[in-house]
Amino acid sequence: MYIANKNILPIIPLAWAFLISPPVQAAASKTVHEYKLTNGMKLIIKEDHRAPVVVSQIWYKVGSANEHSGITGISHVLEHMMFKGTRQVPAGEFSRIISINGGRENAFTGQDYTAYFQQLSSDRLPISLRLEADRMRGLVLPDDEFEKELNVVMEERRLRTEDDPQAKLYEQFNAAAYVNSPYHNPIIGWMDDLKNLKINDLKAWYQHWYAPNNATLVIVGDVDPDQTHTLVKRYFGRINPIQGAPLKPRNETIQQGLRRITVKAPAELPYLILGYKTPVLRTATDKTDVYALEMLASILDGGNSARMARELIRGQQIAASASASYDLLAGHDSLLLLDATPAPGTSVADLEKQLRTQIQKLQQQPVTDEELARVKAQVVAENVYQRDSVFYQAMQIGILETVGLSWRLLDHYVENIRAVTAAQVQQVAQKYLNDDQLTIAVLEPLPIEQKAQQMTGPRGNHGH
Amino acid sequence: MAINPTLQPKLTFIHGLRHRILLILALLAPTAGIAGPAIQHWTTSNGVQVYFVPAPDLPMVDVRIVIDAGSARDGQLPGLAFLSNKLIKDGDFGLDADQVATGFERVGARFSTTCYRDMAIIDLRSLTDPELLNPTIQLAAQLVTKPAFQEDSLERERQILLVALQERLQSPSDIANDAFMAALYADHPYATPTEGTVASVKAIKRSDLVTFHNRYYVGRNTTVAIVGALNRATAEKLAWSMVKDIPAGRGAPMLTPLATPPADKTTNNAQIRIQHPSTQTHILIGQPGISYDDADYFPLYVGNHILGGSGLVSRISEEIREKRGLSYSAYSYFNPMRQAGPFVIGLQTRNDQANEAHKVALETIKQFIETGPTVTELEESKQNITGGFPLRLSSNKKIIGMLATIGFYQLPLDYLDTFTTKVDLVSVEMIKEAFTRRVHPEKMATIMVGNLESE
Numbered sequence: 040m041y042i043a044n045k046n047i048l049p050i051i052p053l054a055w056a057f058l059i060s061p062p063v064q065a066a067a068s069k070t071v072h073e074y075k076l077t078n079g080m081k082l083i084i085k086e087d088h089r090a091p092v093v094v095s096q097i098w099y100k101v102g103s104a105n106e107h108s109g110i111t112g113i114s115h116v117l118e119h120m121m122f123k124g125t126r127q128v129p130a131g132e133f134s135r136i137i138s139i140n141g142g143r144e145n146a147f148t149g150q151d152y153t154a155y156f157q158q159l160s161s162d163r164l165p166i167s168l169r170l171e172a173d174r175m176r177g178l179v180l181p182d183d184e185f186e187k188e189l190n191v192v193m194e195e196r197r198l199r200t201e202d203d204p205q206a207k208l209y210e211q212f213n214a215a216a217y218v219n220s221p222y223h224n225p226i227i228g229w230m231d232d233l234k235n236l237k238i239n240d241l242k243a244w245y246q247h248w249y250a251p252n253n254a255t256l257v258i259v260g261d262v263d264p265d266q267t268h269t270l271v272k273r274y275f276g277r278i279n280p281i282q283g284a285p286l287k288p289r290n291e292t293i294q295q296g297l298r299r300i301t302v303k304a305p306a307e308l309p310y311l312i313l314g315y316k317t318p319v320l321r322t323a324t325d326k327t328d329v330y331a332l333e334m335l336a337s338i339l340d341g342g343n344s345a346r347m348a349r350e351l352i353r354g355q356q357i358a359a360s361a362s363a364s365y366d367l368l369a370g371h372d373s374l375l376l377l378d379a380t381p382a383p384g385t386s387v388a389d390l391e392k393q394l395r396t397q398i399q400k401l402q403q404q405p406v407t408d409e410e411l412a413r414v415k416a417q418v419v420a421e422n423v424y425q426r427d428s429v430f431y432q433a434m435q436i437g438i439l440e441t442v443g444l445s446w447r448l449l450d451h452y453v454e455n456i457r458a459v460t461a462a463q464v465q466q467v468a469q470k471y472l473n474d475d476q477l478t479i480a481v482l483e484p485l486p487i488e489q490k491a492q493q494m495t496g497p498r499g500n501h502g503h
Numbered sequence: 504m505a506i507n508p509t510l511q512p513k514l515t516f517i518h519g520l521r522h523r524i525l526l527i528l529a530l531l532a533p534t535a536g537i538a539g540p541a542i543q544h545w546t547t548s549n550g551v552q553v554y555f556v557p558a559p560d561l562p563m564v565d566v567r568i569v570i571d572a573g574s575a576r577d578g579q580l581p582g583l584a585f586l587s588n589k590l591i592k593d594g595d596f597g598l599d600a601d602q603v604a605t606g607f608e609r610v611g612a613r614f615s616t617t618c619y620r621d622m623a624i625i626d627l628r629s630l631t632d633p634e635l636l637n638p639t640i641q642l643a644a645q646l647v648t649k650p651a652f653q654e655d656s657l658e659r660e661r662q663i664l665l666v667a668l669q670e671r672l673q674s675p676s677d678i679a680n681d682a683f684m685a686a687l688y689a690d691h692p693y694a695t696p697t698e699g700t701v702a703s704v705k706a707i708k709r710s711d712l713v714t715f716h717n718r719y720y721v722g723r724n725t726t727v728a729i730v731g732a733l734n735r736a737t738a739e740k741l742a743w744s745m746v747k748d749i750p751a752g753r754g755a756p757m758l759t760p761l762a763t764p765p766a767d768k769t770t771n772n773a774q775i776r777i778q779h780p781s782t783q784t785h786i787l788i789g790q791p792g793i794s795y796d797d798a799d800y801f802p803l804y805v806g807n808h809i810l811g812g813s814g815l816v817s818r819i820s821e822e823i824r825e826k827r828g829l830s831y832s833a834y835s836y837f838n839p840m841r842q843a844g845p846f847v848i849g850l851q852t853r854n855d856q857a858n859e860a861h862k863v864a865l866e867t868i869k870q871f872i873e874t875g876p877t878v879t880e881l882e883e884s885k886q887n888i889t890g891g892f893p894l895r896l897s898s899n900k901k902i903i904g905m906l907a908t909i910g911f912y913q914l915p916l917d918y919l920d921t922f923t924t925k926v927d928l929v930s931v932e933m934i935k936e937a938f939t940r941r942v943h944p945e946k947m948a949t950i951m952v953g954n955l956e957s958e
Contacts, residue, residue, distance in 0.1 A: 090897035141890020190828035202781040344604035359666035420611025
């Protein structure tokens with residue numbers, strides 16, 4: 040896991056790194072316990088007794104992919120409002136109670152889920168369960184808190200997207216690559232939709248999605264499974280399920296030719312994103328394709344010895360940075376992504392050509408045994424390394440369950456990757472990575488004019 | 504590495520946990536002392552300090568080598584420490600960068616380098632299976648001992664670093680940080696960015712790297728931390744295999760101490776506004792703060808936890824975000840370093856709200872210094888710090904961060920064991936007294952980066 044982004048977002052890249060790195064085989068079935076409450080809520084407990092701590096994550100099956108035009112960003116705004124008070128617990132109290140119990144908490148919204156978590160000493164778990172059960176149905180959503188929090192979210196959007204040229208390009212890229220798939224819209228929502236969001240929109244959204252039969256509770260740490268199950272039943276068992284309308288599939292319409300967009304924004308550096316339409320684990324008819332795509336992404340960018348670093352950054356020295364990623368755990372058909380910043384003296388057009396040459400190479404020649412062996416060794420090792428973090432283990436279970444897969448897949452991930460052959464990698468490169476399925480986005484920098492004003496002296500005199 | 508190769512993160516969080524420096528702080532920030540892990544310590548014959556905590560549960564080992572060769576040692580060439588550290592990965596006289604990368608990755612090992620102002624870090628993570636671990640250790644030892652610093656490697660990394668420096672200029676947050684450190688530290692080595700400056704990065708020669716490495720990458724200037732499924736004998740053997748060919752050399756000289764509060768008012772209370780075509784103004788306010796061995800460490804640490812160090816619950820977040828909706832992230836922190844690291848208050852807000860937010864932040868800190876925390880605030884903060892102590896040691900990764908910090912800053916071996924006790928001893932009066940004496944809003948530097956025309 041590494042920190043790549045700027046400013047205040049340490050936790051984000053962690054999660055991002057998760058999404059682009061392979062999940063783990065943890066011999067999970069031996070230590071994982073699955074329960075279902077009578078109201079439909081799923082409970083998954085994984086024992087990890089290395090330290091006297093626990094992480095509790097509740098995952099709701101709602102994210103930006105459930106939204107429609109006009110209310111984009113609503114899932115994320117609601118996530119913020121979940122800290123703004125229930126009938127039992129006033130605004131701000133949730134965070135205060137977790138804090139005085141030595142806990143850490145946060146929440147995140149993705150395309151396919153919204154999740155809330157607390158990390159605590161394992162004896163404090165009941166506190167987290169009580170609070171989380173309370174806000175599953177008891178949220179008040181006061182108007183004045185909503186107005187302030189909407190401003191906070193708009194500041195968040197400015198910070199993450201408006202003032203970050205690469206993020207802006209990525210947002211426009213998604214809007215071009217996906218036509219009717221819900222991945223067309225940004226998780227944080229379009230600014231205009233945020234401005235026009237109303238408290239009643241949130242109330243309806245909350246009523247529709249926040250219920251035990253739309254949630255999975257994942258608990259990992261130093262706990263006894265059966266005792267914890269009893270505890271969870273005590274807090275969540277009485278909450279009534281709701282009747283939800285079945286989800287529309289919203290499958291992306293078939294792309295019929297290369298798409299290309301340009302974004303002009305104040306920036307110092309050009310930047311390039313390429314994305315090829317690909318199936319994911321949930322949607323693929325042939326699951327081996329997905330593992331082959333996962334292998335392919337690691338051949339390109341699974342470390343400092345992978346092709347992007349070896350050939351583009353070091354060998355040809357045409358990229359200052361270059362990466363490839365593929366998220367096999369997305370809920371809808373997704374993309375194999377390449378992105379890069381040119382090295383000094385290289386044009387964006389040349390860099391694009393070389394990135395596409397990399398894809399052609401994968402289509403024309405089988406990858407080497409050495410490369411396959413390298414990725415397989417890494418997957419085996421990462422499988423152990425990932426068990427160093429209870430949070431990460433809970434994330435894996437939560438994502439799998441929430442996008443409609445099973446945590447049991449964790450047990451088979453390593454063997455599925457190890458089964459991938461060079462011929463399969465070549466086949467998926469030919470099958471999916473063709474130009475008609477390609478979208479290209481280029482950031483064209485506009486000049487930034489910088490000037491500093493220095494005003495020393497007593498605070499009252501510097502004119503602002 | 505400052506270049507951001509990833510696309511926008513796919514998740515968006517309720518709160519951003521302050522600044523990225525805080526991530527380091529979280530790692531370094533000592534914590535409460537309900538007994539920590541038993542730390543074993545020894546010194547090798549060439550002067551390397553080794554710290555070890557056995558962690559038998561997972562068949563893996565982490566090694567962190569910390570050298571007192573961070574950018575504070577750059578001298579006249581900012582970026583020198585950064586490049587010396589980065590180019591370790593580029594091989595010795597027998598292996599090139601491709602072979603090095605393959606050497607680690609074919610056995611599933613991770614090898615990385617990081618450079619801060621105080622520390623140059625080399626991290627290694629491997630499975631403990633000897634067939635995988637032994638070649639990993641051997642390769643790492645070669646690189647640490649005699650990196651080649653080939654001309655073509657330097658040239659390539661120089662170009663990449665120049666791009667990274669250019670990229671910093673499109674980020675209002677990076678621009679603010681660089682200006683902030685420059686304003687706070689003036690002539691002190693902490694003033695320049697770890698990544699260096701364009702002029703200096705262009706000027707660095709291979710011989711500079713060699714000289715730097717020979718001077719600083721020596722036994723008496725090196726700390727090794729080990730956490731993993733090893734016994735003491737194996738850990739000793741591992742540490743020795745890594746460092747046995749490093750000459751003892753001599754430790755780096757003491758860095759110039761900083762007067763805190765700053766003696767010269769005019770150099771530190773700079774008010775700097777930088778025009779940038781962003782929709783938000785990034786605001787940083789601060790002054791030099793504390794070192795790890797500062798006598799006021801605990802009152803300031805606990806006090807800041809209440810002021811701006813505990814996420815949504817802190818006063819600054821309450822005033823800026825919760826009450827007024829002015830910013831997504833509003834925080835304060837002390838970043839303890841070898842010499843007084845910065846005390847920072849930070850936020851970002853829509854350009855037209857910048858002056859209002861700045862005013863609220865300043866009033867909040869002034870008010871805090873004047874009246875101190877309430878008894879309840881202090882109690883609740885202590886409960887958070889001490890109650891959350893086990894979370895800070897709940898993984899090998901967290902433990903090795905602590906271990907390396909304890910070793911590098913030469914903190915006592917019972918540092919973790921006594922931490923909660925020291926936190927519990929802090930009183931309202933101690934916080935008020937320490938903040939009054941040490942924190943001076945009227946002398947602080949203020950940096951504002953944003954679109955001034957639209958304010």
